[in-house]
Amino acid sequence: MSLINLIRIALKALQRNKLRAFLTMLGIIIGVGSVIAMVAIGQGSKQSIHDSLSNMGTNMITVQPASNLNGGVRIAGTSFQTLTVKDIVALKANAQYITEISPAVSSKGQAINGALNWPTTMTGVSPEYLDIRKLSLKDGIAFTPTDVLTSAKVCLIGQTVIDNIFPNGENPIGKIIRFGHIPFQVIGVLSPKGFNSFGQDQDDILIAPYTTVQKRILATIYYSNIYASAANEGVTDDAVTEITSILRGSHRLTAAEDNDFTVRTQQELIATLSSTSGLLTVLLTVVAGISLVIGGIGIMNIMYVSVTERTKEIGLRMSIGARGKDILMQFLMEAVMISITGGIIGVVVGFLSTQVVTLTLGWPTIISESSVVLSFVVCAVTGIFFGYYPAQKASRLDPIEALRYE
């Protein structure tokens, strides 16, 4: 029998019992709808967790000078001077997994505005540093590569420093302050970040071009750190490997020598991120599985009822020439149609309920294509799987018995 005839027969049969077909579908509709909505909500919250974790710079990589055996005495890494402009050039030229890179030097000192002063740290960096650390400006502008080239005496100021040296709410933008004895013009105000997990005040900071700090304050050619950001969390490990090999090359280290630097990542944050998303995925998969199995059992149940109820019809169809295979396909087609139609309606319901959640509760949602495709495929498979046994039962009926069935 042709597919068109099969579909026609199945449609007719379903039309004869619209309410029942709909109620059977309801299991699938709710299943698919909830899967799509749940995945959308899950993806949305995962994305927002992801975003907030990323704000801490999950893909940030820090390079520090390392302690090194030097005549038998290990010297603290920070006092060791190995990172230079050569390394930056090498990394910029060769690294594939890192998108941004900034050297950093820092100096402790007093920030002075007129009669007020405050002990703070001035960090000298390149403009990319703001991106790497996910820092943003509340007001004013960032310094530019030109400022770096000219060692301009400009700085960005953190909220804690403002509170202490501009206590009366004056706008610090454009003001000249001193750091030590060097005057700096404040060109931007950093958005407050609060304390980090170690209790350090991240707003107690001044940021200036690294050349300015190197030449005008510290008089050094070395960097105390290099900050870089990996293209994404996933390639962080690759980026570490890459940076290590580039820096070893640039430092001309032989195979026997240890690294004279260390490369660190935000392991803990990455681990948190992946465990969060992993848990969500597992939970949603379980929910999806359960609801679709329940929908499938609904189909199976109704198909069994339908086969019993329509025994006489099956007998008739067989007596006028339907083969077992035709009957099997007919009932299978009915089951698949119920599940696929339910799947389509479920997708629509899922979309709508996702919109409702977003609009009323304001939760972030992301409808993922894979959840739509997956639940749809699972539906069709559910229809075939749970429809097969009732259909097989129907196809194996003896036409004589079936015709006489009351």
Added chain:
Amino acid sequence: MSKKILEIKELKRDFIMGSETVHALRGISFDVEAGEFVTIMGSSGSGKTTLLNILGCLDKPSIGNYFLDGVDVKSLSRDELAQLRNHKIGFVFQAYNLLPRTTALENVELPLLYNKDVSAAERRERAIHALESVKLGDRHDHTPSQLSGGQQQRVAIARALVNEPVMILADEATGNLDSRTSYEIMALMQDLNQNQGKTIVFVTHEPDIASFSSRTIQLRDGRIQKDTKVEPKRSAKEVLENLPVTEDY
């Protein structure tokens, strides 16, 4: 010499019920030629139903041969039997067996759905034609619940005709109908037999109904008791015309 539609030779059918073997048919032989109108009669337990199932290719004989339109039924598989039923037999049942909530036209089309050589357009055309031949040309879109018993049986007859079978096999086709409607159905059967040359095998236990056929085969205890030509054949149409008109319905 007309063509033999049915050839039955020493047909036996046994059923095994637990430890006992029931001999439903104990050796039956007869032929039916094209254009005959045969009734098979017998009381319950005579093997009538078993014979009908075998004639309808729903069952196979234990021993003996059955040729339907030259095809040896015994050698066929389940699927091949289904094909044979589809192409060569038109069933008419006592309980009509129409699909509920399905229009008359769709019910009539049903056998052709299982015949892949027939296109959708041809299917419709043949179904319309079959409904016209049972004088229900104006009832295409009626569902069984909107039709009287006699009309439903006529839809069933149209369904039996639509695949142009070599034989119409009726099982107590008037059993559920009052006598006037029964005569109407028999008049239709006689019309199909005489004017369209259809071969009809009609199973009944009512001698009154059997008297409209051209030949009666009487079964008893799994054997043929009597095989007689009915002469002269009664005309159901005339009986119908002479029937007193009552106001019962």
